[in-house]
Amino acid sequence: MARRVVVKIGSSAITSFHGGIRRAELDTLADVCQTRMTGGSDVFVVSSGAIGAGMAPLGMTTRPATLSAKQAAxxxxxxxxxxxxxxxxxxxxxVVGQVLLTAADIGRRDSAANAQRTLDRLRTLRAVPVINENDTVATNEIRFGDNDRLAALVAHLISADALILLSDVDALYDSDPRKGDATAVTMVGGEGDLDGVVAGAGGALGTGGMASKLAAARLAADAGIPVLLTSAERATEALAAEPTVGTVFAARP
Known part of the structure; x- marks a missing residue:
């Protein structure tokens, strides 16, 4: 069983347009993470949803389009x-410790090392690191673009044993399952397993779609970290000692 796990949670799993944060769904995901930690693993949560969570309190009914409005939300x-x-x-x-990062933080050796020390210290203090992109200061030029990539970079930064990407899709499919016949890809051991796979862009609440999840999974796998991609609804199975759901991206040598 992986001892150090990064769990990325998509915006659609815990936020809605008109209700802000979906507390019941968030509590369920916290329950699953707690069960894994009780079993002996360290869990690092990469949580999307900041913009979605800020929309309702600010009276926004559609996702903001401008950078300043996104940062305000x-x-x-x-x-x-x-x-x-x-x-x-x-x-x-x-206790939860919030860690907000930008691409520049990961790109500089000194700040990356400092982030690494902070995350490790939170772990030793039994706090749960909840990580997000620092959208309030990130610009179009320096932002990660989505939390899938951030999760992959954090997994590499802390030498994680596994990365679990939870969104609104239960696996990687060779085409959009909402548009007709699509076949699930359960194992990706190399580039050949992705032949013919067409991945799309993100949904209304988030910036990451299947394309970003695929890119993040490949990034982590190339760093030697196995990845499991599935839906937040399958979180219990995904965080089990021997997961049997979703798509597994095998770590590369």
Missing amino acids: ASVGQLELARAWGDSFARYDR
């Missing part, structure tokens, strides 16, 4: 998300 939503995760894990007497 994120500045509100990051507080909402941190509070929600904190309340949820407090049921297990666990």
